[in-house]
Amino acid sequence: MAERSLRGSRLGALSMETDENVVPSERQITTYVCPNGHVIELPFSVEAEIPPTWECRCGADAQLKDAPEATIKAVKPARTHWDMLLERRSIPELEELLEERLTLLRAARGIKPGKRKSA
Numbered sequence: 001m002a003e004r005s006l007r008g009s010r011l012g013a014l015s016m017e018t019d020e021n022v023v024p025s026e027r028q029i030t031t032y033v034c035p036n037g038h039v040i041e042l043p044f045s046v047e048a049e050i051p052p053t054w055e056c057r058c059g060a061d062a063q064l065k066d067a068p069e070a071t072i073k074a075v076k077p078a079r080t081h082w083d084m085l086l087e088r089r090s091i092p093e094l095e096e097l098l099e100e101r102l103t104l105l106r107a108a109r110g111i112k113p114g115k116r117k118s119a
Contacts, residue, residue, distance in 0.1 A: 025045045025046065025047065026045065026046040027043045027044065027045060027046065028043070028044055028045075028046055029041055029042070029043055030042050030043075030044055030050055030064065030065075031064075031065040032053075032054045032056070032062035032063065032064055032065065033062055033063055033065050034056040034058060034060050034061075034062040035060050035061075035062075036056070036058050036060055038056050038057065038058060038062065040054060040056060040057075040062055042054065050064065051064075052064050052067055
């Protein structure tokens with residue numbers, strides 16, 4: 001293995017590739033303005049989709065300069081397990097199922113119907 005290794009070079013230290021015949025893509029400078037007054041200039045490829053906001057170094061969201069105001073989409077509230085359950089069953093049905101399950105549990109513990117253990 002020692003005969004096949006390159007002498008005098010470290011693995012991963014330097015690239016053996018040259019910059020000859022490499023054409024970089026065209027760039028455009030985009031400007032973002034932070035609500036705190038910071039100005040951010042970033043180069044993007046001409047082909048790239050420019051994001052409407054960029055996080056500033058202060059943590060605020062900087063808006064793209066001279067861009068139309070972004071429309072905020074209405075967000076549907078998250079459906080909870082309870083909401084999905086109520087789509088399938090009514091409250092009286094759920095109370096009936098609960099009573100059936102409690103009767104089974106009490107029977108398994110040896111508690112007679114109508115009587116409850118006192119704490």
